Structures are given as structure tokens and as C-alpha cells.
Amino acid sequence: MAQKGKLSTEAYKGVRDFYPEDEAVQKYLFATMRGAVEKFGYAEYHASILEPAELYRGKTSEEIVSEQTYTFVDRGEREVTLRPEMTPTIARMVAAKRRELSFPLRWYSIPNVFRYERPQRGRLREHWQLNVDLFGSASPSADAEIIAVAHAVMKAFGASESDFEIRIGSRAFLNALAEKAGLSSEKREQLLRLLDRRAKISAEEFEKGLAALGVPPEAFSAPAAPDDVRSLVAALQDLGIGNARFDAGIVRGFEYYTGTVFEVYDTRPENNRSLFGGGRYDNLLQLFGEEPVPAAGFGMGDVTMRDFLSVRGRIPPYAPPTKAYLAVTSAELVPEAMRLAAELRAHGVNAAVDLGDRKLGDQIKNADRQRIPYLIVVGEDELRSGEFAVRTLATRAEATLSRTELGSFFLNLP
Ligand code: HAM
Helix, strand or coil, rough: CCCCCCCCCCCCCCCCCCHHHHHHHHHHHHHHHHHHHHHHEEEECCCCCCEEHHHCCCCCCCCHHHHHHHEEECCCEEEEEEEECCHHHHHHHHHHHCCCCCCCEEECCEEEECCCCCCCCCCEEEEEEEEEEEEECCHHHHHHHHHHHHHHHHHHCCCCCCCEEEEEEEEEHHHHHHHHCCHHHHHHHHHHHHCCCHHHHHHHHHHHHHHHHCCCCHHHCCCCCCCCHHHHHHHHHHCCCCCCEECCCCCCCCCCCCCCEEEEECCHHHHCCEEEEEECCCCCCHHHHHCCCEEEEEEHHHHHHHHHCCCCCCCCCCCCCCCCEECCCCHHHHCCCCCCCHHHCCCCCEEEECCCCCHHHHHHHHHHHHHCCEEECHHHHHHHHHHEEEEECCCCCEEEHHHHHHHHHHHCCC
């Protein structure tokens, strides 16, 4: 009976349900990221979604903290925030074990993070974010390595250098500019926020903002690359990376960045936006009363990465984990089918058994719809003779095999 006021089946606004086909894409994304990052010697860590709200206040990004965090008071009157990013968490973890850890330290994670944003293309309220961070080195080689890892992840997704561009900015450059214009630290923060919002506002609004701060617009029209960026681009070229360049407008919205910062842009016009970014942040550990530990890293979101692959038709087709589906000619044969399935599993074959509630034709349709590649019919005749037909559902080709041959048949498949 239909109920009045029944519950909606929609997911909460701006978050996604991952049905198996969607989850398979996530698994592909994460496996590709892990593979690329571990090649550079990074080890995976993890942490809780929940953090004390004070971890973010006044230390990260004003916009995120005051407008985008999910914060609540728990039953013990503690203010708790669902992490909007991973950087404060990793800084906390490194600070907590600073004396036991050895540096340089290379860590990565793929956490889900939450931001109360207006859902739109490339922006949701929950996303997964590959975080790659290198602690304990102020050397420009660390900045170069972080960008090299980002480049390698893109390559692992099949991207060529013409598919994306690495735009590098510099906080030192920005600070020098602010000093030249005589900006107070408050005005410097305003300039940073204005630059960070540049892509979201009109050119007119941007110039008005600059004028209000007394910064000449020429400061952002093709200035020469500052020394730190110039040597970074050269170091990247040495590593065979040719698609990085200086962009004075790249600042990144977080207050903790201290040196070079970068954003990776998709070059496709229909997807021309920042895919991900990062930079150097040398002082974050001071929040925990620790000596500063120089650090650099980046965060790459799954949503923008999926869009990048999807406009290029590069999302791999779905293949379920199940290899074989065992259909039965009558419900009484289910225990026999389960025995056969157990034999297959012992050979490492993922096998599912129909439960005999539907007609054979419908059982086969079910396997086909789930895109399970192979079907085995278990009937009286097959059990008596010990010979089973393995049907390839996509081509309808059949091979007849004895019970003992079945396991090795699957093992020898491509
Ligand atoms: P972020 O630029 O705020 O940096 O986020 C990094 C990436 O996460 C973005 O470039 C984008 O790919 C993705 N992202 C951010 N917000 C959303 C959203 N609402 N929906 C979908 N994707 C999103 C950071 O979070 C820094 N903590 C990164 C970092 C790590 N810096 C150093 N280490």
C-alpha cells in the first residue's frame, strides 16, 4: 500500500550514491592514483572524517570555514567538523608524531571531504580527494617532485601533455607585489581572495577590486616569472615535464601556502577549468606548537578527474567482479549448484548461484543484465553426465567441459 508522505529515494543534495557501475569507476580512479603515487615511494595513511572544529578556524581558508563547513555540536558539547580538506589533518598527524617520524616523509591518502558548496559541474558537497604530501624538505626539488607526481598521475590516466597544463604561481611573488603596493596584511589577504575568485567574477569586477586595493592591473598582465617559479619550471623540464608555466594569477585560496603554488588545467574548451592544485606550505605545523616543518603537496578531486576522462571517452567500460553465473533448471538443484560454485571458487573463480525463484530464461537474462560474462546451466542431465556447457553471454558461444576442467577453463581466460 502506498504510504502518505513516503520517504524520498533521492540522495542528500550534492552527494552521490555509488551503484556498482559507479563504484567500479571510483575503484578504477583510486587504483590508478595509488599505482602512480606508490611508484614515487608514498605510503598510504587514513584518518577519521570527524575533526574538532577549531582545527580549521582562522588557519585555512576564510571562505571554506565560514561558509562551507559542516559543523555540529556533539552530545558532549564539542564542536565537530566534517573535514573539508585533508591538509590540516595530515599536519596534525605529523605534528603528533614528529619526533618518531623520519624525514623526508612521503604520505598519501584518498579521503572523502565535505564542503557546503552550490552543487554544479565539478563541484559537489562530498568528493574524494587524492592527497599527496611531502614533509621535511624546503628544497625546490621537493616542489618539483610534487608536480612530477601530479604529472605522473595524469599520465597514468592516459593523458598526454596537450591534455592539461600546469600553471604555477608564487606566494613570494604575490607578497613582493603587495609590499610594493604598500598593502597591509589585511589588504594582502583581500588581494589573495580576489585573485582566487578571479575565474568566478567578471573582468570588470576583478579590475574594480584591484583598483579598490590600489594595485595596478598591469601587475597581472604578463609579468616576468619570479626566480622561484623560473627555476621550478627548469627543474621540471629536466624531469621531462614540458607543460608547466608561470601564471601570476594562480594564488590558491588557502592561507597556509607559503611558496610556489600550482593548478592543473584541462585544456579542453568544454571542460576548461582547474582540475586540481597544491603547493608549498611550510608553517602549518606551528599551529600545534611544533617547530615548522617544510611541506609541499596537492589535492586531486575525483569529480573533476571523472569529467576529464569522460569528455575524452576514457572511462573504462563496466565489468562486474562476478565471472560465472550458475543457473538452475529447478529450485531443487540449488544445493548442487552451490556445491559446483564452491568448487569454482576454490579455483579462484568468482561465481554466483541463482536461487531458483525464476524461470531459466529469466535467470539467463539476469546474468546478462548484470554483464556477468559466463553462464553455466546446472540441470539433471549435466549433473548425471558431469559435462557442463559454459556459455559466453556476449557472443552466445558455448564450450562443453567436464566438472574437473571447469576451474582451469576460467583460469586460462584472458
Ligand atoms: P583545493 O583546491 O581546495 O585544495 O581542493 C583540491 C581539489 O579538490 C580541487 O582542485 C578539486 O579537484 C577538488 N575539489 C575541491 N572542492 C571540490 C568540490 N566541492 N567538489 C568536487 N571537487 C572538489 C585543497 O583542498 C588542499 N588541501 C590541497 C593540498 C594538499 N594542498 C597541499 N596538500
